[in-house]
Amino acid sequence: xxxxxxxxxxLLAGVGGQGILRASDILxxxxxxxGLDAKKSEVHGMAQRGGCVxxxxxxxQKVYSxxxxxxxxxxxxxxxxxxxxxxxxxxKPAGSIIINNIEIYPPSVNLGDIIYPQNIxxxxxxxxxxxxxxxxxxxxVQAGNVRAENTALLGVLSLYLPIDIALWEKVLxxxxxxxxxxANLRAFHLGRAA
Amino acid sequence: MKVLMSGNEGIxxxxxxxxxxxxxxxxxxxxxxxxxxxxxxxxxxxxxxPNEKVALEVGIGAALAGDRAMxxxxxxxxxxxxxxxxxxxxxxTNGALVIVxxxxxxxxxxxxxxxxxxxxxxxxxxxxxxSDSQEAKDFVxxxxxxxxRFDTPVFLRTTxxxxxxxxxxxxxxxxxxxxxTEIKINxxxxxxxxxxxxxxxxxxEKRTQRLKEFAETFVENRLEINDPGVGIITSGMPxxxxxxxxxxxxxxxxxxxxxxxxxxxxxxxxxxxQLYVIEELDPFIEEQVKAAGxxxxxxxxxxxxxxxxxxxxxxxxxxxxxxxxxIPDVPIPSRPPNLCPGCPHRGLFYVLGKLKTxxxxxxxxxxxxxxxxxxxxxxxxxxxxxxxxxxxMGKALKDKGKGKVVGVIGDSTFIHSGITSLLNxxxxxxxxxxxxxxxxxxxxxGMQEHPGTGYTLLGEKTKELDLETLSSALGIESVRVIxxxxxxxxxxxxxxxxxxxxxxxVISRRSCILFKRHVTDSRKPLKIDADKCIGCGICIGxxxxxxxxxxxxxxxxxxxxxxxKKQDGIAFIDSNICNGCTVCQQLCKADAIIEESPSxxxx
Numbered sequence: 001x002x003x004x005x006x007x008x009x010x011l012l013a014g015v016g017g018q019g020i021l022r023a024s025d026i027l028x029x030x031x032x033x034x035g036l037d038a039k040k041s042e043v044h045g046m047a048q049r050g051g052c053v054x055x056x057x058x059x060x061q062k063v064y065s066x067x068x069x070x071x072x073x074x075x076x077x078x079x080x081x082x083x084x085x086x087x088x089x090x091x092k093p094a095g096s097i098i099i100n101n102i103e104i105y106p107p108s109v110n111l112g113d114i115i116y117p118q119n120i121x122x123x124x125x126x127x128x129x130x131x132x133x134x135x136x137x138x139x140x141v142q143a144g145n146v147r148a149e150n151t152a153l154l155g156v157l158s159l160y161l162p163i164d165i166a167l168w169e170k171v172l173x174x175x176x177x178x179x180x181x182x183a184n185l186r187a188f189h190l191g192r193a194a
Numbered sequence: 195m196k197v198l199m200s201g202n203e204g205i206x207x208x209x210x211x212x213x214x215x216x217x218x219x220x221x222x223x224x225x226x227x228x229x230x231x232x233x234x235x236x237x238x239x240x241x242x243x244p245n246e247k248v249a250l251e252v253g254i255g256a257a258l259a260g261d262r263a264m265x266x267x268x269x270x271x272x273x274x275x276x277x278x279x280x281x282x283x284x285x286x287t288n289g290a291l292v293i294v295x296x297x298x299x300x301x302x303x304x305x306x307x308x309x310x311x312x313x314x315x316x317x318x319x320x321x322x323x324x325s326d327s328q329e330a331k332d333f334v335x336x337x338x339x340x341x342x343r344f345d346t347p348v349f350l351r352t353t354x355x356x357x358x359x360x361x362x363x364x365x366x367x368x369x370x371x372x373x374x375t376e377i378k379i380n381x382x383x384x385x386x387x388x389x390x391x392x393x394x395x396x397x398x399e400k401r402t403q404r405l406k407e408f409a410e411t412f413v414e415n416r417l418e419i420n421d422p423g424v425g426i427i428t429s430g431m432p433x434x435x436x437x438x439x440x441x442x443x444x445x446x447x448x449x450x451x452x453x454x455x456x457x458x459x460x461x462x463x464x465x466x467x468q469l470y471v472i473e474e475l476d477p478f479i480e481e482q483v484k485a486a487g488x489x490x491x492x493x494x495x496x497x498x499x500x501x502x503x504x505x506x507x508x509x510x511x512x513x514x515x516x517x518x519x520x521i522p523d524v525p526i527p528s529r530p531p532n533l534c535p536g537c538p539h540r541g542l543f544y545v546l547g548k549l550k551t552x553x554x555x556x557x558x559x560x561x562x563x564x565x566x567x568x569x570x571x572x573x574x575x576x577x578x579x580x581x582x583x584x585x586x587m588g589k590a591l592k593d594k595g596k597g598k599v600v601g602v603i604g605d606s607t608f609i610h611s612g613i614t615s616l617l618n619x620x621x622x623x624x625x626x627x628x629x630x631x632x633x634x635x636x637x638x639x640g641m642q643e644h645p646g647t648g649y650t651l652l653g654e655k656t657k658e659l660d661l662e663t664l665s666s667a668l669g670i671e672s673v674r675v676i677x678x679x680x681x682x683x684x685x686x687x688x689x690x691x692x693x694x695x696x697x698x699x700v701i702s703r704r705s706c707i708l709f710k711r712h713v714t715d716s717r718k719p720l721k722i723d724a725d726k727c728i729g730c731g732i733c734i735g736x737x738x739x740x741x742x743x744x745x746x747x748x749x750x751x752x753x754x755x756x757x758x759k760k761q762d763g764i765a766f767i768d769s770n771i772c773n774g775c776t777v778c779q780q781l782c783k784a785d786a787i788i789e790e791s792p793s794x795x796x797x
Contacts, residue, residue: 051531071516
């Protein structure tokens with residue numbers, strides 16, 4: 001059967017409150033600015049209360065489904081270490097993974113019912129060739145706004161996408177209030193350099 | 195101009211562009227943003243009604259007055275609104291009435307995954323189903339046109355994936371509102387006593403016949419004839435999932451899912467060798483197609499439950515999926531949603547969890563406290579159920595239930611459908627305690643106004659419902675107010691009320707921590723004093739996100755300060771996300787929870 005080969009899929013994953021939905025909005029608007037068709041999907045509501053949050057972003061000449069199949073994601077942008085482990089089956093075997101090297105413990109770990117898996121990065125590196133690990137929280141602090149973790153991660157992601165940097169800057173500037181836009185742009189560029 | 199919009203924003207935009215200026219609803223995921231977005235447009239009237247039944251009746255009234263009204267709710271909201279729904283189908287609408295139902299396959303944020311297409315057939319009301327944000331916008335207009343043309347309410351059905359995914363939408367200039375309102379009396383059409391309703395009943399059948407004919411040529415029942423080998427009948431988001439994996443097959447994409455264009459379907463079936471129906475949840479289309487004697491495959495290969503994705507469709511048709519990697523063989527801790535740091539519900543449910551009572555629960559953020567470690571809620575059925583169930587349990591248990599049954603309900607939920615059940619408790623002499631978790635807003639769906647907040651959806655100041663006075667008026671003799679940040683008083687008051695006979699109301703009042711209107715006191719984040727923490731773990735039992743447990747075996751030896759031989763770890767508070775509610779501080783027996791130094795304070 002035929003396949004729609006022109007569509008790329010990016011999966012953003014993390015924990016409620018990390019700015020994942022804002023990041024995927026920005027990514028989707030960047031693709032739109034680049035003249036591509038783009039769709040994104042996530043689930044609001046219960047998921048935001050400290051639970052897992054994922055957002056699918058898909059772009060290309062013509063996009064039908066706003067969500068990717070298992071085995072179809074080109075890039076996983078993971079906002080938290082454990083969350084990068086949870087969605088590996090969505091990845092293309094040759095896909096790339098960007099991991100924010102921070103740990104946020106779920107309640108079951110705090111209660112001692114289950115341990116937070118050790119050596120997550122090694123486990124992922126055993127399976128995937130392209131794995132980039134950064135600490136976006138440190139970058140955000142360095143940029144002057146601890147909440148800019150998401151834009152720091154977008155900075156890393158931008159290295160993997162053939163999109164003019166001016167488009168990113170344009171969308172980032174229009175996506176934040178003037179008071180925090182500068183710190184977010186700084187975080188984005190620090191992310192690119194990390 | 196093209197704009198990135200969610201399906202919900204598309205619906206609001208479509209209504210506004212088409213000159214609709216009247217909307218009512220009750221918040222509920224995944225529908226909430228429709229009314230919220232619509233209310234932002236100039237010169238509209240939009241309201242949060244106390245519940246979906248009221249919202250629909252408001253819309254029926256507006257339409258009867260000649261206006262065109264949109265009423266919005268989530269799928270289970272239609273259950274609440276079902277009583278007026280079935281009869282407005284008989285009366286017709288005069289102006290125009292579109293009812294948006296947002297279904298939730300996979301129960302992302304709901305207590306069930308009912309398929310509301312069944313309501314269309316059950317109530318004999320036509321239903322349109324958009325598949326993306328552009329169609330969401332376009333179909334609202336079509337729905338209003340059908341409503342006006344056929345004098346019928348019209349359903350617009352979305353699912354979570356359509357409501358909450360974003361895609362590009364072509365935005366156009368709005369047409370202005372046209373005033374067609376007037377007072378016109380027509381009792382034979384609008385007074386549904388049996389002698390009139392029997393006649394209207396016949397009109398409904400005639401209308402349905404005309405709608406069936408209309409469906410045959412409806413522009414959004416669209417044929418795409420490509421590969422004649424396989425034909426797919428589908429609608430809504432599954433259309434995009436199918437096109438994603440099989441762009442070259444033939445499609446009949448239904449924009450109207452009730453009534454179905456059976457002749458068009460028969461014609462399509464004759465053009466393809468193998469016919470499939472791809473639909474989430476019930477075999478709604480499939481059964482009607484089969485009843486028409488057309489051979490089709492549907493639920494034999496696709497699931498009855500949960501939302502689909504392109505992989506589900508690929509697997510159903512080809513039996514195969516894409517290659518995936520092997521996930522490393524380690525247990526991955528689950529990460530369920532949790533109450534926020536500083537959530538006022540936490541202290542209350544910590545107390546309830548320790549009291550060894552049965553707590554009938556309701557719909558709201560606080561439902562999450564059924565989980566470990568709080569375990570302070572033991573049932574959840576629907577909006578308002580906690581009160582009726584607490585009463586029923588108490589009556590059935592008789593003496594065994596004395597002092598053992600508590601019902602909990604949020605402020606918005608109480609107003610939605612708890613008031614009559616509370617009246618029932620006082621009328622039928624109940625012994626249970628009802629706690630109204632009054633966080634001053636509709637928190638779960640994102641801070642919507644309700645009659646207890648003192649503001650309307652459009653931001654006007656209005657009368658603020660006084661829950662104490664209302665409870666007294668309903669016959670409740672003991673009405674007490676507590677601050678759930680005060681653990682000791684909360685425990686004492688609930689114990690006292692459990693030991694009384696008669697119905698008690700305890701109002702646990704403290705604004706949602708995310709709701710800016712009432713947060714006035716500046717609280718300082720807390721931290722653990724490592725010199726004092728004895729590792730008892732009581733604070734961990736609150737399940738508060740900033741508080742975590744650090745085992746000594748994972749800490750550098752020089753940082754370990756062991757107070758007892760048995761101590762194997764220490765609590766840790768992430769001051770960056772602590773709100774300083776002090777509930778953990780009140781529980782700590784070692785005085786080991788102290789204020790973070792002022793220089794690190796964030797507020």
